[in-house]
Structures are given as structure tokens and as C-alpha cells.
Amino acid sequence: MHHPSSTYRVQVRPDFPLKATAELAEYLADLGASHLYTAPLLVATPGSEHGYDVVDHSQVNPALGGAEGLTKLSQALKAADLGLVVDIVPNHAGVAVPAANPTWWDVLRHGRKSEFSNFYDIDWSRGRILIPVLADDPDALDHLRIEDGELRYYDKRFPIADGTGDGTAREVHDRQHYELVNWTRGDSELNYRRFFGIVDLAGLRVEDPAVFDATHAEILRWYREGLIQGIRVDHPDGLRDPGDYLRRLHEAAPDAWLVVEKILEPGETLPDWPVAGTTGYDAMAEVCGVFVDGSTEAFFDTLDHHLTGGTTSWQDLVHQTKSAIATRTLAAELARLARLVPEIEAAPKALAELAACFPVYRSYLPEGGRYLAKARSEAGRRNPQLIGVLDQLTARLRNPGDELAARFQQFTGAVMAKGVEDTAFYRWTRFAARNEVGNDPCDFGLTPDQFHEASENRLRSWPHSMTSLATHDTKRGEDVRARLAVLAEVPGDWTEVVRRWVRAAPLPDPALAHLIWQVAVGAWPISRERLLAYAVKAAREAGTGTTWVRPDEGFESALKAMVDKIYDDPALHREIADFAGSITPPGRSNSLGQKLIQLTMPGIPDVYQGTELWDHSLVDPDNRRPVDFTERRELLGRIDDGWLPPVDDTGAAKLLVTSRVLRLRRQRPELFTGYRPIFAEGRVGEHVLAFDRGGVVAVATRLPVGLSRHGGWHDTALSLDGNSWTEVFTGVGYGGTRLPVAELLHTYPVALLVKE
Known part of the structure; x- marks a missing residue:
């Protein structure tokens, strides 16, 4: 398998077609990426903004520039010595038109x-x-x-x-x-x-070889002709037999770098499929988590209880939302399952209950049978009267050859996605930085030890899996999350302001209000239009005050009044701006830290379009806004001319970090083959997150507010072997075995050391 050193994700779409994408080739090569990674390119529903609703698998979308556009893109990439990874959608096709x-x-x-x-x-x-x-x-x-x-x-x-x-x-x-x-x-x-x-x-029924061939002929032709080197598989959980599908895809494209958009719950492992790994939500949860102060979780429980009067646990809320999805939104799918067991009258209720209690997206029988056992015992605990029926059903649901088992596996993934990502994440708003796809919001933060253990596991099991900080499906942009992580270091300050704000601009749904206040300070300065669009989407996803199917005008006008007050009440506006301003510098430290860690850790890092500068995007469609590549080119040129950018509004410091790591990964891959945690000595040593990849050492600052409360680094030091090291971002050389952190992190809150 030929794998990238890093990828750069571009949302190719009608208003940013293949021609515009081809014009990025030189810039992406300068940035240090080895492969462009694009949204789906086949013909999509007319007017599609995203391309995931393919209507014709036999050709490149004319709205993107057609076959000629793909040829020109391929030529531009080859001229810049870049490869191409393309997104495909095997599970479904668009039928709106x-x-x-x-x-x-x-x-x-x-x-x-x-x-x-x-x-x-x-x-x-x-x-x-x-x-x-x-x-x-x-x-x-x-x-x-x-x-x-x-x-x-x-x-x-x-x-x-x-x-x-x-x-x-x-x-x-x-x-x-x-x-x-x-x-x-x-x-x-x-x-x-x-x-x-x-x-x-x-x-689609891609389990049928004729359907597989018809829907993959064009993509596999691109592979055979050398137009693409990698394939990203969208939503494998919808497929009848993902393992079998991926084996066929791997056989058809044996050298391609294959990654699957598989969302693993914390602690869940990827089945033994012939792929390089996932699209990196697991890594995102770990990287973001290690910049959160886990010791303040109880403050947020108290605040959440005070604001919402909430007594429902995350587990019970998820059970409620998943039950509602299984029995209402997906009632047709549930009925189809129940028709396979006509002899069991209570089958619909019991199947819905098992899906609501299923602890992961789905099983891949015979792998993952233990999750069914877990769901069975939890469903029995919640509904003792169903135990007999649950036992009858699980006997069949355990059997990979049973039609009921095959369809149930497809059902649980949809119930989880709709019930958790698209509903519960918008209702349970204790600490929004952790309400992210691939994370359990109960995992408030990670310790450095937990992070190192996860990284060592990734290197051992899936060394070429993608890692990401943002995707087109993330709930909040990476720098919004980095800034919101600061709230965990200032829980008292946050409690004080947010309790005042909810009185100043009330909303009849207090949990949603807490989410909107977090998003406002996390994305500040944000326009009224963007914040309102986010608030309406969040409210409809939560489905408590209004819904997509039946929008509630009264509730939505209250929502608009709340957002308007943020902009029209000068005192409130100033207070929000001041508070956001106070968490911005430590937020930037977190941003640079998580960017460095994600780009240097085991795995193949992806950079989502535009995130080489600060990116305070919210959930789609906000994160598909146009990216100013001219500005990025100019800033990169200045950095290459020797400018050391300050950590300021331009975000150029993040571009410095991104370009220097990507270039190093591309030019010297041998430096990124191992993993050894490095622990700092000194009384504030826990504020350092560092590791050696086998000749390159990444050093990031954790919990910057706490660090400044301690008065800085003092005598904190890193022990390195007595070689000479060069710090990549500043060009400064270091020797000796003891490296004072205050000296190393004098210019930036992050450092990258290369052994000479």
C-alpha cells in the first residue's frame, strides 16, 4: 500500500469546481501536503452543494467540470508531485430528482x-x-x-x-x-x-456483485489509470456487510490507501478489515481531550444542573433520544425488521429497545457480538417484562447468516447517528467542547498518560490511519473547540457570566441557551446571521422547542430575539466581547498545541480546508464557506522569506506550525516511525505534552491558564539525549541533555525539535 504523508481536504463543489481545485496544487505542495483529498466527484443531484447524493456512478459530475476537469486536476497534481484521495459513497444514491x-x-x-x-x-x-x-x-x-x-x-x-x-x-x-x-x-x-x-x-445493494461493479467501475478506472491513489469510504455502517465490501474494494484496488468513515466509540477497536484505518474521529477525541482540564468536571455538572434543573444523566438521555428515533423517525425500518419475526408480537418494542441500548454504532458479526449481549442485559434491566422476547430475538440476532441480524446491524448505526450526534448532542450541553462525533461527552478530558497510551496503540495497530481535527461533519471548528477547552480552566468565571447572560437574554429552553452561549464565545467575533443560522439548526436538531418537520414559529422568534439581544444590547455585547477576548490567547495556545500534536502523532494527518489559519467555523453548512487561499499563499510566502509571525489575529503562527510539520513529514518520513512519551521535570511539568517520534520531538503547552497562575515555567525542563537539536519553527539550536522549557517555548507555546 502506498500511503500519503499527509492529506488536505477540499470540498470540491459547483462554486469551487475541479478547475479551482487544480489551481491549489502548487500551494498545497508548498504547504507540505502529499495528497489532495476531495469530496465526492461523481454526478450528484442537480444543485447538490456537497456531492454525497450521487445519481450517476458512470461519470464525473459535469457541474464540477466533468472528465476534463478531473484530467486537468490530475495533471496539475502530478506536476506538483501530489497524489489524489477521493471520497466515495457506496451506501446510497440520490433519488430526489x-x-x-x-x-x-x-x-x-x-x-x-x-x-x-x-x-x-x-x-x-x-x-x-x-x-x-x-x-x-x-x-x-x-x-x-x-x-x-x-x-x-x-x-x-x-x-x-x-x-x-x-x-x-x-x-x-x-x-x-x-x-x-x-x-x-x-x-x-x-x-x-x-x-x-x-x-x-x-x-444501494452493493453486496450484489453486479451492483458493486456498476457503482465502482468509474472509480476503479481512475485507480487503474493512476488518477487516484487513495479512497475514502463514506458511511460503511449502512452497508449490509462492510467487511465483505471492503475486502472486495481492496482486491479491486490492492495498492490504494483505503480509509473508512467509521465512528468508533471510546475504547472500541476497528474490525480487522483490509484498510489503513478510519477517517480520524477517534484521534480527534483524544487530541482535543488532552487539552481539557479534567479536574473541573464537577463544576460543569453543578452549573448544568443550576441552568437546566436537569436530572437526566447522559445515559438516560441517549436512551430516550435513540428510542424516539427507532420508533418514530425510523419506524418504517423497524417495521421491516419486525416483519421478519411475525411470530413475536412484542418484536417491534423489543427490537427498538435493543437498538436504544446498543453501546456502539453497530456490530460486524461475528465480530462485536459482546455489544449485543450488553444491549440485551441493559434492555432487560429497563424492561424486565421483555426478557423472554429479548432472549428469543438475540438468539437470531447473533447469527451472521440471519436476515434479521443483517438488517438489525444496519438499523443500530442509523439509530445511534440520529439519536446521539443529531439529537442528544444538542440537548445535553454541559460542556460543548466535548460534544463531538467520535467522543462520549461523559469523557470530559484525557490525561497525558491516557493520550500516550492511545497513541502507542494507534502506532501498533493502525499506523497509517487518518487523523483529523476537523471534517465536513464536525459539530464545531477545531479552534472553537480549542477556545472552549479554556472554559474548563475558568469554571468560576464562566459560571458567573453565563448565569448573568441567561437572565439578560432569556430563552425558554435553558439547555439550548447554554449551548448557544458557549458557541458564541467560542466563535467570537461571529456575525449575527451566522450565529442565528447555527442557533436555528441546533434548536431543530435538539427537537425540544422546534423541529425540522414542524418548525415552531413562537419558539424560533424567541430564539431570534435572544440572538438579536447579543448584538443590539451594547452592555451585553461588550461583556461577551470582553469575555471572549479573555479566553482567546489561551485558546490560541490550545489551537497551536492540538494542531502540532495531531500533525505529529502516529497516523496520517489530514488538514481540513482553510484550517491552516484560525478556523472558527460551526457545523455545516457553516464549515463549507469559501476559503481565502490568496491570503494563505501570501502569508506562507512571508514565512518562507524568514518572517516569524506573532500569535495574533492573522493565524499565521498556525500556518507556520502546519507547513513546517507537513514539510518535515513529507521530506523525512523516517523521523516519524516510533513513539516515546517524554515527561518534563519540575513542579509544572504536567503542563507539557511531549513525545519523540524517532528523531523528532513535539512539545506542546497544556492548560495555559493554570500555567500562568503558577507564574510560568520556572525550572521545568526536558531531558533529551546529548545530541544537538534544532527547533524547527524558530530555527534555534539546542545542545546538552537538559533543555529548559521556558527557553524552548519563549516564542511560541509549541516546539518541534529535530535531531541533527
């Missing part, structure tokens, strides 16, 4: 007789394919019309089967292989598998 998706159109037109009827995971026992697109109105079908040999509903177009075109539009509709129904019926009655709760994304 049937006419744009040739295989779906054919299935709607010909039903089971379509040559593509096996492409999609459809339950044909119902007869017609349910399409939930009609208005919530009993007379909606009266708006159907026949035009150009198609059935039309407003701007939506559907095919008409041969020989069924006579009569009124309603009569013709009744003869089709599909049935258009009220949009509200989708969650409960849909008869095709979908991505999470999204009816516009239909599940």
Missing part, C-alpha cells in the same frame, strides 16, 4: 421487471414503491398532470410505464409501480432502505 438518476428512473418505470430492480434495497412485498412527496393535503393528487409522456406534480417528474398512459392523471398514477403519497408518511411507511431518515437517499 428521479429524472437525474437513470437507474432509479428505470426502477420507477418498470418496477420489479427493471434491470435495476436489484440495485436498490426495496421491500417489494408492499407492491408499489412509496414516494412521500405530496403536500399534507387530502386533495394533493388533484394537482397531478400528464405532460411530455410523464407524470408531473408541480416541478417533480415521474415516468409512466408502457401501456398505462390512458385516462386522467389520477387513473394513470394508480397503474404505476410507485405511489405518490403525503410526505408525512415517509418515516412510518417507506419501503426502501434510506440513509438515516432521508427519503431522498435510497440504499
Whole structure:
């Protein structure tokens, strides 16, 4: 396997197409990346902003520049000696615009007789394919019309089967292989598998070799022709058998660097798949966690209780949200499971309960059977009356060859993602820095020892796994999290201001209010429009005061009033700005520290677009805003001319750290092959996080507020072997065996030492 030294993620999309991406090649090479890593490039639903709703697997999206655009990108990358890693979506296809998706159109037109009827995971026992697109109105079908040999509903177009075109539009509709129904019926009655709760994304059956071949032919051609060297696999948990799928992909692309977007819960290990590793959420949880002061957790429990009156534990909240997703949002999927056990009357309740109690996203039978046992005992504890039924079901759910077990594994992943990431994370707002994909918010922080242990494990088990600090799916940008980590060092100050602010700008949902206040100071200065857009999304995801399906105007106007007050009340605005200002310098220390650690630790580091400067983005679509690459090029040029940037608003210090580490990883990979923790001596030694990768030593400052309370580094020192070392960021040389930390970290809160 050929693996990158580092990747740089670009959200290629219609307003930043392949041509614009090709123009980055020289800059990315200067930055030190070895591979560009792009969003999906196949044809997506017309107007798609992200590309994850592929409608045609046979060609490059014309909206991105088509085949010619990919060829030009490939040429530009080769000229700059860069490789290409591309994102693929094997689990589902976009069906929002049937006419744009040739295989779906054919299935709607010909039903089971379509040559593509096996492409999609459809339950044909119902007869017609349910399409939930009609208005919530009993007379909606009266708006159907026949035009150009198609059935039309407003701007939506559907095919008409041969020989069924006579009569009124309603009569013709009744003869089709599909049935258009009220949009509200989708969650409960849909008869095709979908991505999470999204009816516009239909599940593909890549377990069928013919479907695998058809959906991968173009991507594998890129691989064979040398256009791409790596593949990132989106959402493998939706697949019927991810292990089997990945074995086939690896066989088809044996030298490709394969990474899977697999979210591991803390302590969970990746199955033994023929891949290089994950996309790095596990590393993100560890890197961010080691910059959090774990000793103040009780303060935040008290504050959370005071603000919300909350008595629900994280575990109970997750059980509630996952139960609701399993029985309501994913009711159609639950019913499909229950139809496989018609003899058990309580099957729906028991299956939903097992999914709600499942401790990880899913199992990969025969691997992960112990998680089913855990779910079974927890479900029995919560529902003693179901124990008999649970035992009957788990006997079948343990068997990898059972259809029930296969579908249940696909179900639990969706229940976890929707119940936790998209709901509970927005309701349980004790400390938002840790509400991140791949982390359990109960893991308040990590000790250096825990971090070192995790890093040693990664080097041993998955040395070429991706590591990341931000992705297009993270809930908050990396520098928002770095600044919010400071709150754990000033819990008293935070308690005082936030208790005052919730009175000054009240909101009927106190948990959501606490989230918004944290995000406001974490992303400050932030525009009113961005903060309001975030607040509305957060409120609808939480689903307590308003929802996506039924927005509550009263609640949303209260939300707007709260956000407006932040900008329109001069005293409040000044106070927020002052508080954010007070946590910004230590936040920047954390930002540089976590960037250095992520880029130097075991694994292959990814830099999400733009994050080589400060990035205070929020959840998507905020994190897909345009990046000013001209500014980054100019700053990098100045650094290369010898400028040592201060740690200031420009973020150039972060660009210095990023470029110097990436270049070193690319030029001297042999320095990054080992891992040995280094412990500082002295009374504030716990404020140093350091390790030796085998000739290069990374040194970062932890808990900067506490460090300044101690009056700085004093006599803290690192013991190194008696070689000469050069500090990469400043160019200063050091010799001897004892290195005073105050001297080493005089200019920046981080250092990178290379053995001469």
C-alpha cells in the first residue's frame, strides 16, 4: 500500500469546481501536503452543494467540470508531485430528482421487471414503491398532470410505464409501480432502505456483485489509470456487510490507501478489515481531550444542573433520544425488521429497545457480538417484562447468516447517528467542547498518560490511519473547540457570566441557551446571521422547542430575539466581547498545541480546508464557506522569506506550525516511525505534552491558564539525549541533555525539535 504523508481536504463543489481545485496544487505542495483529498466527484443531484447524493456512478459530475476537469486536476497534481484521495459513497444514491438518476428512473418505470430492480434495497412485498412527496393535503393528487409522456406534480417528474398512459392523471398514477403519497408518511411507511431518515437517499445493494461493479467501475478506472491513489469510504455502517465490501474494494484496488468513515466509540477497536484505518474521529477525541482540564468536571455538572434543573444523566438521555428515533423517525425500518419475526408480537418494542441500548454504532458479526449481549442485559434491566422476547430475538440476532441480524446491524448505526450526534448532542450541553462525533461527552478530558497510551496503540495497530481535527461533519471548528477547552480552566468565571447572560437574554429552553452561549464565545467575533443560522439548526436538531418537520414559529422568534439581544444590547455585547477576548490567547495556545500534536502523532494527518489559519467555523453548512487561499499563499510566502509571525489575529503562527510539520513529514518520513512519551521535570511539568517520534520531538503547552497562575515555567525542563537539536519553527539550536522549557517555548507555546 502506498500511503500519503499527509492529506488536505477540499470540498470540491459547483462554486469551487475541479478547475479551482487544480489551481491549489502548487500551494498545497508548498504547504507540505502529499495528497489532495476531495469530496465526492461523481454526478450528484442537480444543485447538490456537497456531492454525497450521487445519481450517476458512470461519470464525473459535469457541474464540477466533468472528465476534463478531473484530467486537468490530475495533471496539475502530478506536476506538483501530489497524489489524489477521493471520497466515495457506496451506501446510497440520490433519488430526489428521479429524472437525474437513470437507474432509479428505470426502477420507477418498470418496477420489479427493471434491470435495476436489484440495485436498490426495496421491500417489494408492499407492491408499489412509496414516494412521500405530496403536500399534507387530502386533495394533493388533484394537482397531478400528464405532460411530455410523464407524470408531473408541480416541478417533480415521474415516468409512466408502457401501456398505462390512458385516462386522467389520477387513473394513470394508480397503474404505476410507485405511489405518490403525503410526505408525512415517509418515516412510518417507506419501503426502501434510506440513509438515516432521508427519503431522498435510497440504499444501494452493493453486496450484489453486479451492483458493486456498476457503482465502482468509474472509480476503479481512475485507480487503474493512476488518477487516484487513495479512497475514502463514506458511511460503511449502512452497508449490509462492510467487511465483505471492503475486502472486495481492496482486491479491486490492492495498492490504494483505503480509509473508512467509521465512528468508533471510546475504547472500541476497528474490525480487522483490509484498510489503513478510519477517517480520524477517534484521534480527534483524544487530541482535543488532552487539552481539557479534567479536574473541573464537577463544576460543569453543578452549573448544568443550576441552568437546566436537569436530572437526566447522559445515559438516560441517549436512551430516550435513540428510542424516539427507532420508533418514530425510523419506524418504517423497524417495521421491516419486525416483519421478519411475525411470530413475536412484542418484536417491534423489543427490537427498538435493543437498538436504544446498543453501546456502539453497530456490530460486524461475528465480530462485536459482546455489544449485543450488553444491549440485551441493559434492555432487560429497563424492561424486565421483555426478557423472554429479548432472549428469543438475540438468539437470531447473533447469527451472521440471519436476515434479521443483517438488517438489525444496519438499523443500530442509523439509530445511534440520529439519536446521539443529531439529537442528544444538542440537548445535553454541559460542556460543548466535548460534544463531538467520535467522543462520549461523559469523557470530559484525557490525561497525558491516557493520550500516550492511545497513541502507542494507534502506532501498533493502525499506523497509517487518518487523523483529523476537523471534517465536513464536525459539530464545531477545531479552534472553537480549542477556545472552549479554556472554559474548563475558568469554571468560576464562566459560571458567573453565563448565569448573568441567561437572565439578560432569556430563552425558554435553558439547555439550548447554554449551548448557544458557549458557541458564541467560542466563535467570537461571529456575525449575527451566522450565529442565528447555527442557533436555528441546533434548536431543530435538539427537537425540544422546534423541529425540522414542524418548525415552531413562537419558539424560533424567541430564539431570534435572544440572538438579536447579543448584538443590539451594547452592555451585553461588550461583556461577551470582553469575555471572549479573555479566553482567546489561551485558546490560541490550545489551537497551536492540538494542531502540532495531531500533525505529529502516529497516523496520517489530514488538514481540513482553510484550517491552516484560525478556523472558527460551526457545523455545516457553516464549515463549507469559501476559503481565502490568496491570503494563505501570501502569508506562507512571508514565512518562507524568514518572517516569524506573532500569535495574533492573522493565524499565521498556525500556518507556520502546519507547513513546517507537513514539510518535515513529507521530506523525512523516517523521523516519524516510533513513539516515546517524554515527561518534563519540575513542579509544572504536567503542563507539557511531549513525545519523540524517532528523531523528532513535539512539545506542546497544556492548560495555559493554570500555567500562568503558577507564574510560568520556572525550572521545568526536558531531558533529551546529548545530541544537538534544532527547533524547527524558530530555527534555534539546542545542545546538552537538559533543555529548559521556558527557553524552548519563549516564542511560541509549541516546539518541534529535530535531531541533527
